[in-house]
Every structure is written in structure tokens, then in C-alpha cells.
Amino acid sequence: MNESVLLQCDQGIALLELNRPEKRNALSIDLINALNDAIGSIERDDQLRAVVLGGTGRSFCAGMDLQGVLDDPAAMADMLRGLSIAMRRLRRLPVPVIARVQGAAIGGGCGLCVVADFAITHPEAKLGYPEVGLGVCPAVVAPWLIRRIGAGPARELLLAGGTMSGDEALRRGLVSSTCLEEALNDAAMDLARHLSRGGRNAIAVTKQWLNELDGSLDDGPLDRAAELSAEVIATEEARQRLQSIFKG
Numbered sequence: 001m002n003e004s005v006l007l008q009c010d011q012g013i014a015l016l017e018l019n020r021p022e023k024r025n026a027l028s029i030d031l032i033n034a035l036n037d038a039i040g041s042i043e044r045d046d047q048l049r050a051v052v053l054g055g056t057g058r059s060f061c062a063g064m065d066l067q068g069v070l071d072d073p074a075a076m077a078d079m080l081r082g083l084s085i086a087m088r089r090l091r092r093l094p095v096p097v098i099a100r101v102q103g104a105a106i107g108g109g110c111g112l113c114v115v116a117d118f119a120i121t122h123p124e125a126k127l128g129y130p131e132v133g134l135g136v137c138p139a140v141v142a143p144w145l146i147r148r149i150g151a152g153p154a155r156e157l158l159l160a161g162g163t164m165s166g167d168e169a170l171r172r173g174l175v176s177s178t179c180l181e182e183a184l185n186d187a188a189m190d191l192a193r194h195l196s197r198g199g200r201n202a203i204a205v206t207k208q209w210l211n212e213l214d215g216s217l218d219d220g221p222l223d224r225a226a227e228l229s230a231e232v233i234a235t236e237e238a239r240q241r242l243q244s245i246f247k248g
Helices: 029-044 072-094 109-115 143-148 151-160 166-172 181-196 200-214 219-233 236-246
Strands: 005-010 012-020 052-054 097-101 103-108 119-120 126-127 163-165
Touching: 005 029, 005 219, 005 236, 012 029, 012 181, 029 072, 052 181, 072 109, 072 200, 072 219, 097 109, 097 181, 109 126, 109 143, 119 166, 126 166, 143 151, 143 219, 163 166, 181 200
Parallel strands: 012 052, 052 097, 097 119, 103 126
Antiparallel strands: 005 012, 126 163
């Protein structure tokens, strides 16, 4: 397994962690590829009963790491497509996925948070979608946010941009619950153990049915979302705004 993603499986529970703590687990192309590889391992393991998705270090995921690909639109597009694929694969796993969100979950990181079946964070966390302020379109994360909180609230959140606290994320429905930061790992593992006691087939069929009902199995809009994000991020407006941030 690529060291940018860690995967441990014990007693039917998979702990899947983004592992670029020095970059606040920002999503590089290598990390996204490693994440998809790890999800493939989970898909092939019929002994698993639950997945905890987390990040090492101080943050869950600070979003897309675009600094190294600002002048390479093709690489940026590949990153967005890879993230889109990873999110839909997480959604379609036959076992519950719990996002364990500490520190920051920004942009694509917040997308990974809301695509999970459950998400736990702490009151001081920082979550949100600042993309429009950067000249970027949040199309890849939009379908999952709509499924999580509804079309109207998602429209307001994505068009206004910005971030919010963990408490506000709970109030708006982005996460399932909050706890003290130091209790976050125990809370996620306790929930995973509780879920793992359910009937595996019953949970798998229920997840499949819920995914059918809310459109999570429809690849068309998800593919289009990745292309839209790639088109916007390749524009001069986006490049200028991003360069002004990264290059000061």
C-alpha cells in the first residue's frame, strides 16, 4: 500500500487513513490513486463489516493539493476524476463508512466527509466549501452535499462559499454528531463496532437500496461533475486566483 494512505483491518473493521500529515492530508494525485487502491482492497474483503475513514495528524483533509499542478490542466483534471471515482466507490461499499473528522475538512475533504454514511467531528473543527472564492467550481462535491442536506441548503452553502465550525456543521446536517476532539477516535470506533453487529447482508441490501433511491448509483451526473470542475479550474480566472494564493 502506498504510504500516503494507511489501511488496517481488525475484527471486521477497516481503518482507512489519509497519511500526508505535513500537508494536512491535502489530496495529491498520488494520495488519490492510493486511496482508490485501498478502497479496492476493502471491496475485495468480504470479512469487513464497517469502515472508519480518517486522516493522520491535525487535520482530516485540507482539500485538493493544486499547487504543483497549476500549470498542468490535464493533471488537475485527472485529480478531479480520481476523487470523483473514490467518493462514489466509498458510497457504494456494502458496509457502513464512518468519517472521523478532526481539524479541517475543506473542499474535497468535506466531500469525503459528506459522502460517508456517518460523520463525526468536534465543535472546533473547520468544515466547508470555499471553492467559489478561489475561482473554482465545487461540482465534484455538489451531488454528495445535495444528498446529505438537500438541494436548497446545498445551493446556499456552495454559492456563498466559506467554512464553518463543527457545531455549525452539525446544525446544518453535514455531520451526524460531535464530541470532544480527544474522544473522536473512540467515538468512531464505538460506532463501527455497533454497526458491525448488524446483519451484513441486511446492511448491504439496505445501502444498495438507499443508493438507488437517492441516485448514488447514477454515474452520468458524477462524470459530468468532474468534467465541469476540470473545465473551470483550467480557466484564466481560476489560475490567477490560485496563483495569487500559492505564490503570494
